[in-house]
Amino acid sequence: MNVSIYRGTVVYAAEKERLAAFSGANIVVEDGFVKNVLKQVPEEYAGLTVKDFGDALIIPAFSDLHIHASQYAQRGVGMDKLLFEWLRDYTFPQEAKFADCRYAEKVYDALVKDLIRHGTFHASIFTTIHTEASDILFRKLAERGLYAYTGKVNMDCNAPDYLCEKTAESLRDTERFLLEHQGYATVKPILTPRFAPTCSEKLIKGLGKLAKKYACGVQTHLVESIAEAAWTKELFPDYSCETAIYEQAGLLDYGPSVFAHVIFPAREDITILRKSRSVSVHCPDATANITAGIMPAAALLKAELPVAVGTDIGAGPNPAVYRQIARAVQLSKLKAFFEPEGNEPISFAEAFYMATKAGGSIFDRVGSLEPGYRFNALVLDGLADDFSEMTPEEQLERFCYAGDDRNIIARYLDGREISP
Amino acid sequence: MNVSIYRGTVVYAAEKERLAAFSGANIVVEDGFVKNVLKQVPEEYAGLTVKDFGDALIIPAFSDLHIHASQYAQRGVGMDKLLFEWLRDYTFPQEAKFADCRYAEKVYDALVKDLIRHGTFHASIFTTIHTEASDILFRKLAERGLYAYTGKVNMDCNAPDYLCEKTAESLRDTERFLLEHQGYATVKPILTPRFAPTCSEKLIKGLGKLAKKYACGVQTHLVESIAEAAWTKELFPDYSCETAIYEQAGLLDYGPSVFAHVIFPAREDITILRKSRSVSVHCPDATANITAGIMPAAALLKAELPVAVGTDIGAGPNPAVYRQIARAVQLSKLKAFFEPEGNEPISFAEAFYMATKAGGSIFDRVGSLEPGYRFNALVLDGLADDFSEMTPEEQLERFCYAGDDRNIIARYLDGREISP
Secondary structure (H helix, E strand, O other): OOEEEEEEEEEEEEEOOEEEEEEEEEEEEEOOEEEEEEOOOOHHHOOOOEEEEEEEEEEEOEEEEEEEHHHHHHOOOOOOOOHHHHHHHHHHHHHHHHHOHHHHHHHHHHHHHHHHHOOEEEEEEEOOOOHHHHHHHHHHHHHHOOEEEEEOEEOOOOOOHHHOOOHHHHHHHHHHHHHHOOOOOOEEEOEEEOOHHHOOHHHHHHHHHHHHHHOOOEEEEEOOOHHHHHHHHHHOOOOOOHHHHHHHOOOOOOOOEEEEEOOOOOHHHHHHHHHOOOEEEEOHHHHHHOOOOOOOHHHHHHOOOOEEEOOOEOOEOOOOHHHHHHHHHHHHHHHHHHOOOOOOOOOHHHHHHHHHHHHHOOOOOOOOOOOOOEOOEEEEOOOOOOOOOOOHHHHHHHHHHHOOHHHEEEEEEOOEEEOO | OOEEEEEEEEEEEEEOOEEEEEEEEEEEEEOOEEEEEEOOOOHHHOOOOEEEEEEEEEEEOEEEEEEEHHHHHHOOOOOOOOHHHHHHHHHHHHHHHHHOHHHHHHHHHHHHHHHHHOOEEEEEEEOOOOHHHHHHHHHHHHHOOOEEEEEOEEOOOOOOHHHOOOHHHHHHHHHHHHHHOOOOOOEEEOEEEOOHHHOOHHHHHHHHHHHHHHOOOEEEEEOOOHHHHHHHHHHOOOOOOHHHHHHHOOOOOOOOEEEEEOOOOOHHHHHHHHHOOOEEEEOHHHHHHOOOOOOOHHHHHHOOOOEEEOOOEOOEOOOOHHHHHHHHHHHHHHHHHHOOOOOOOOOHHHHHHHHHHHHHOOOOOOOOOOOOOEOOEEEEOOOOOOOOOOOHHHHHHHHHHHOOHHHEEEEEEOOEEEOO
């Protein structure tokens, strides 16, 4: 048994209502899992050296459940454009470049490093339609031991010619991708229809068959904007709601279902999302940047839906999930301001819970530092000024609002120290 | 004549409609002022060494027209609270600490360093009611040569007892502050009534007399929230609008008038603001955090009001004005989304102009790199990835959305290189 002990101020969110904070705590890690968080080092470990981080915070690593890996190359650019201009001038041409594996190699390498730099060790990631480039990202994630779902994107209609697949080829390539990526310890393939308007019913039903055959989950965008929701209704008139398209295809039965944005859910969507334990992913910066709106996060939490956080690179600016925690709180206030009916601010604890434990729930025991969870953790320092006292919770909040990766002084994944 | 030449990609906003960008440009600086931006180094300077920054961007330093210096100590904390809780539990107790000059010394020292770190060389800054502590900030700004207006805060009603001044004492202390801070080259005192509800009419009129006697400007908060605007109307029923309170006291006649937030201006406010060339200061992160709303920036620009940018530390998270440029664009999109009537997104160029030249307009020739302006400039590097080409404008945009102070590799103030 491999045992390590780390001392510091341990902070995590076991439940969405509050943060747990333990100052001067010893976190005992056995074979990569948290055994316990204790005031005193137990007798049985008396001989072990304690790695002492002093007053630094030890928190769970972040879970980012919505990333477009290819868009990492365009982060922070074209952000004052309207959505259709941003897609036409930046996003689609960028995605087309991933036909070139050498290019994909460079971008995906930079992204994976940046994820680790910012403390994101658990992620659900879109690539592009290109199977070979998608394989490159898959292998890079696996090599670094990150916990991830990733899948090649499917789209067979309503997309630029140069990114539009033939239905049969899309399904064939997807099956090949699934077959080639079975059996990895931490990374798993996931079905990734881009969003309903770019997928024919035939394609979605075909993906449903693959979901069953390979016991595989799904990630996509859901009721992301008023225009998208209306367009989907027009394209799929026989479904009671957008989520029903995926449900009836059998896509919600075999793995995690991860729906980005969920800004305009109908009552029927909520019912299916709850029943299927699908995760709704709040990407606050991104949906503001593309003028889609703001997720009704408080209402979804109240409806007992699992809600996670995503950066949505490149509509979001960078892989700092902690900044999206701050943004989720901030935009919940604006949402309640502009649309008071049914909306209210979320708390910092709720947002932190969403970005750690809730997002981590689609993986295996990650996103918290409760006993039994993997020691996927970050050590944060330099947050308190020397002229004022701050509680651990206040330091964590400051990190999310005003800190950056320089505050992350150590990173642990499955109990091993890693660096970008 | 002291001449220096810097080579790089020079980017600035001479007008709000567009950025000017010159790659491989030589910027000739004579005695701290920009002489010219040229493709070739002129014959007359052939003997001078050119400081070559390669592909790095050379941009004007930032102007932050709304900062609460004391709140630097509470940045990024209590951000999920409602406004009254945030004031009661964080802001007012924090301000009270500035009765202690040793405390003020530490906080203001850290703030001034952080302003320089983030490239803010021009600022309009609130302190607290404490004259001695306010003097400390004034001297620190002057010692570093920053361009600033700062003044002790006035409030004589509707504030916690421990922060409430007697009217006569408030005026006497203010006059002393004005007298003691005449004749500095770059820092000037400014009248700082906190906002209308915490100031009696007698106090505001008294400040108006001081404005005339010392030819002094004013900074305050204006129509910041629905509640504040309504409260002010109740307290000052005889005025046509909130701006009229300051106008009729003679506060808009002698120096810059700097109004933070301006979220709910009436037609009468706009008329006075335009006539007096008062500057409205957009603090997007801050007014979202305190649930005040979003400034109708596009509408104010269209009404030809001068509009600048502020971080509003500590309702805003840190002194990075560049991040508020990004946020101003982002929140203008949300404003247009939630309240389409009369609102539209602003462009990146407009937001950058606001945060440099428009904000700089209350000082002497700062905020641009046009000939005749002071060489108050930042050099930015590390913004383009090695796998993709980016225009200078795109690099600048990425800096504002996703960069940080590590991208600022050199800082010039009046032509001298400085560091935090």
